[in-house]
Amino acid sequence: MQxxxxxxxxxxxxxxxxxxxxxxxxxxxxxxxxxxxxxxxxPRLTREAQEAIRVRFGLDKPLLINTAGNPFDSxxxxxxxxxxxxxxxxxxxxxxxxxxxxxxxxxxxxxxxLVGEILAIVIGILFxxxxxxRRGTGLDVGVVLIGLFTWALPTFFLGIVLLIxxxxxxxxxxxxxxxxxxxxxxxxxxxxxxxRHMMMPTLTLTIILLGQFMLIMRSSLLxxxxxxxxLTARAKGLSDTQVLRDHAxxxxxxxxxxxxxxxxxxxxxxxxxxxxxxSWPGLGSAIAEAVNRRDYPMLQGAFLLFAVSVVIxxxxxxxxxxxxxxxxxxx
Amino acid sequence: MTTAxxxxxxxxxxxxIADFVRQLRRSWIxxxxxxxxxVMIILAVFxxxxxxxxxxxxxxxxxxxIYAPPSAEHLLGTDDGGKDVLSQFIYxxxxxxxxxxxxxxxxxxxxxxVGMLAGYYGGRIGTILMRITDxxxxxxxxxxxxxxxxxxxxxxxxxxxxxxxxxxxxxARLIFAQVISVKERLFVLRARAIGASDxxxxxxxxxxxxxxxLLAQNALVISVVILxxxxxxxxxxxxxxxxxxxxxLNFAFGRGAISIGAWWALLPPGLGIVWLVLAWTLLGYAxxxxxxxxxxxxxxxxxxxxxxxxx
Numbered sequence: 001m002q003x004x005x006x007x008x009x010x011x012x013x014x015x016x017x018x019x020x021x022x023x024x025x026x027x028x029x030x031x032x033x034x035x036x037x038x039x040x041x042x043p044r045l046t047r048e049a050q051e052a053i054r055v056r057f058g059l060d061k062p063l064l065i066n067t068a069g070n071p072f073d074s075x076x077x078x079x080x081x082x083x084x085x086x087x088x089x090x091x092x093x094x095x096x097x098x099x100x101x102x103x104x105x106x107x108x109x110x111x112x113x114l115v116g117e118i119l120a121i122v123i124g125i126l127f128x129x130x131x132x133x134r135r136g137t138g139l140d141v142g143v144v145l146i147g148l149f150t151w152a153l154p155t156f157f158l159g160i161v162l163l164i165x166x167x168x169x170x171x172x173x174x175x176x177x178x179x180x181x182x183x184x185x186x187x188x189x190x191x192x193x194x195x196r197h198m199m200m201p202t203l204t205l206t207i208i209l210l211g212q213f214m215l216i217m218r219s220s221l222l223x224x225x226x227x228x229x230x231l232t233a234r235a236k237g238l239s240d241t242q243v244l245r246d247h248a249x250x251x252x253x254x255x256x257x258x259x260x261x262x263x264x265x266x267x268x269x270x271x272x273x274x275x276x277x278x279s280w281p282g283l284g285s286a287i288a289e290a291v292n293r294r295d296y297p298m299l300q301g302a303f304l305l306f307a308v309s310v311v312i313x314x315x316x317x318x319x320x321x322x323x324x325x326x327x328x329x330x331x
Numbered sequence: 332m333t334t335a336x337x338x339x340x341x342x343x344x345x346x347x348i349a350d351f352v353r354q355l356r357r358s359w360i361x362x363x364x365x366x367x368x369x370v371m372i373i374l375a376v377f378x379x380x381x382x383x384x385x386x387x388x389x390x391x392x393x394x395x396x397i398y399a400p401p402s403a404e405h406l407l408g409t410d411d412g413g414k415d416v417l418s419q420f421i422y423x424x425x426x427x428x429x430x431x432x433x434x435x436x437x438x439x440x441x442x443x444x445v446g447m448l449a450g451y452y453g454g455r456i457g458t459i460l461m462r463i464t465d466x467x468x469x470x471x472x473x474x475x476x477x478x479x480x481x482x483x484x485x486x487x488x489x490x491x492x493x494x495x496x497x498x499x500x501x502x503a504r505l506i507f508a509q510v511i512s513v514k515e516r517l518f519v520l521r522a523r524a525i526g527a528s529d530x531x532x533x534x535x536x537x538x539x540x541x542x543x544x545l546l547a548q549n550a551l552v553i554s555v556v557i558l559x560x561x562x563x564x565x566x567x568x569x570x571x572x573x574x575x576x577x578x579x580l581n582f583a584f585g586r587g588a589i590s591i592g593a594w595w596a597l598l599p600p601g602l603g604i605v606w607l608v609l610a611w612t613l614l615g616y617a618x619x620x621x622x623x624x625x626x627x628x629x630x631x632x633x634x635x636x637x638x639x640x641x642x
Binding site: 013016017020021024028029148149151152153154155156157160161163164264265268269272273276277287288291292299300302303306307310311314 | 472478608
């Protein structure tokens with residue numbers, strides 16, 4: 001009963017957060033200086049053309065509530081209405097619907113982030129385990145220092161370094177996702193080509209995330225190893241490996257789930273910077289590109305997609321945690 | 332009435348801070364971080380005297396001064412505009428430090444206030460404040476910074492504003508948890524029993540207890556802020572009137588330093604960021620260990636084992 005309560009509450013707050021994000025998105029782009037209405041005030045346009053554009057984008061309507069006629073006939077409600085239909089506006093730069101453009105790029109970002117995240121988790125957990133198990137040894141100190149160092153590395157700088165290493169010493173491509181103009185003989189050829197393009201961006205993301213997973217796994221296992229039930233297991237005469245495998249690891253893994261959610265914002269930031277360095281055609285480079293070209297609908301759409309996916313992923317992580325850890329109580 | 336509060340049971344402010352400093356001096360990680368930081372601060376403060384050239388001076392680039400390799404004249408070579416890289420590097424430390432200090436100060440102040448008020452008063456105010464915190468906590472930082480700075484215009488104050496606007500949430504959560512436990516402690520209950528006002532209790536009893544945590548948190552916040560500012564500048568959203576490390580990398584990367592092989596234009600700003608962020612991270616790590624090794628699992632920091640079970 002309590003459990004269901006917790007789940008419902010968690011989903012409810014995720015919905016509230018998404019609503020706040022959507023509203024924030026609306027006001028940011030309409031109230032702050034440099035809003036879309038200003039960006040289309042091109043002096044070359046005639047007055048009539050300007051007016052037509054304003055009508056086309058609904059900018060002639062009142063901002064919040066229409067006091068003259070239908071109260072819902074305002075920019076604010078039109079914005080929500082078009083969002084519900086999956087309409088994110090038209091890109092200034094590509095003159096195509098933002099939703100279509102982002103859909104094409106979403107899968108590229110998901111591919112990069114997923115592989116990078118999984119690699120970081122697997123390697124991070126492994127090193128964290130070894131480090132905690134061999135606590136106080138040179139290996140352990142090394143893991144902690146590497147963890148702190150990778151945390152201090154600026155993502156884009158690491159990306160630039162790896163880009164140089166990859167392109168000048170390993171013969172890897174300098175950017176993009178596929179070789180331009182390539183004609184793939186088979187599906188396998190395409191996989192190999194994409195893989196070669198992916199190698200360095202993925203490695204960058206993995207290194208950036210690795211430190212946090214190593215350190216949290218290490219501290220989590222150290223904490224679990226201090227618990228009474230570990231002492232009991234030892235007292236039963238179980239071997240070190242048995243204690244670790246059957247009693248410690250499972251419990252130490254819990255914080256890692258939280259960490260996946262916590263690092264999502266970090267991963268998003270990473271993907272923006274990494275995609276910019278490697279010209280990876282994903283959501284992150286869409287944001288960077290939109291900023292440089294003053295493509296506000298694109299910027300708005302990409303921000304929205306990023307924010308909403310992080311909120312949803314966060315919620316899923318919380319629900320998963322609650323399912324795995326019976327101690328979670330509704331607050 | 333209030334004189335009774337200076338009973339030995341209350342924790343003296345000065346004592347805990349002095350203790351704090353003494354413990355910091357014993358931590359080698361903390362001292363390494365502090366020394367690394369001092370080097371950068373000296374560089375930034377005395378930039379006009381240390382830097383061989385003025386990076387804000389307009390220069391006339393000639394074909395042989397563009398991406399000139401390191402020489403006696405330009406110890407770290409020149410950039411795409413024929414400007415001295417070493418001088419830009421030295422001045423770049425200023426932007427990172429100023430943005431780091433100011434934004435983290437705002438962040439920690441706002442976060443500390445929200446956390447203290449929510450934790451101390453609890454009830455409806457507390458719930459509302461923490462709900463707002465939770466909502467802002469999950470919005471991914473960098474995309475929001477990008478949007479804010481792109482719309483407000485890339486000046487150093489807008490960058491600071493954008494960063495401060497949402498990074499206070501972690502601090503608020505942390506202080507909230509701490510205040511909840513502090514306000515139930517005996518000396519607070521005792522002060523309240525003898526009629527001390529809320530303002531007095533917060534100032535004299537709660538605040539001194541959370542201050543060391545705020546200091547530790549501040550060091551970690553600064554390291555994140557410096558990385559965020561550099562990332563924004565790299566994306567082309569740095570203050571165009573100032574020389575910063577992120578902007579140096581943006582120009583070098585965007586203007587062919589890689590194909591020319593001008594490593595001297597890329598490495599100094601990158602390593603500068605690593606140096607400064609590492610300094611704050613080490614310092615923050617040491618401070619956090621002192622403040623309370625068991626307080627929380629900061630998602631970066633390894634925790635000490637509470638009690639050893641292994642021989």
